[in-house]
Amino acid sequence: MSSHSNSPVAELAGRVDAVGGGRGAISLRNVSQSYGSGDAAVTAVGPVDLDIPPGEFLVLVGASGCGKSTLLRLIAGFEPATQGDVEVSGGQPVPGITSGVVFQQPRLFPWKTVGGNIDLALKYARVPKGERARRRDELLTRVGLDDTADRRIWEISGGQQQRVAIARALAGQTSLLLLDEPFAALDALTRERLQEDLRTVSSDLGRTNVFVTHSADEAAFLGSRIVVLTSRPGRVALDIPSTLPRVGVGADDLRGSPEYAALRAEIGAAVKEAAAA
């Protein structure tokens, strides 16, 4: 078991979305995204074909500017693809409904308290008013932020703010979590701790995760499958299923294992090769 197997975030995962009916599945068919027109047109990504079954922890990795965030935005439904079909849970992606999103910066509402940020997410998730306070406290307890509901956002650390952002994403109880370099701005220790919590969460059945990163370390540690993108326009250069165990081994043991080292090296080499191609 991970050293954080009983962590609050892990417990929370058990409550998010029942498995079944293809919820959380992602299908990308011949998907491309371009910006601008004429000589100024830029194709950011594609064409990409990808099937992500429910429960997968897919890491998208590639050099800066290769289109990782663009692909994530298409899956979130923030913008329509210029070409191809994007389906989530068997239909069109709908922001805030078919997925929860965590960005590099927590993007919390600074004028609201910690609890107020979660309340708003519960409201958008159409959780009945009478249930919101209980659910909010439950979420905060389970991301390790007991007794912070009344704190202002600037009174808590960056790592704590990112925990609030994760709780907020989970408040919607979506079967898909999209994470765009969520730990990049954090110190190394906090980053490792949150990676461990997230990995433990993901080993619970039911939720699909798509996680964007530059880091081969992070990709090897987190992914049940790692997709390496080419340089812009990002296409699938390599699709690597991870054989690392997702439960039953501690984070330190995993990070110290030769299998992890080999996977990390394979990803690192593939990213370099794909960026140069």
Ligand SMILES: Nc1ncnc2c1ncn2[C@@H]1O[C@H](COP(=O)(O)OP(=O)(O)OP(=O)(O)O)[C@@H](O)[C@H]1O
């Ligand atoms: N709204 C937009 N308008 C014009 N160009 C865009 C837009 N969004 C992205 N691009 C371009 O598309 C390309 C891919 O950008 P994207 O942010 O998806 O890459 P990325 O792999 O996530 O980069 P990084 O790792 O640096 O965050 C870049 O060249 C970027 O400038």
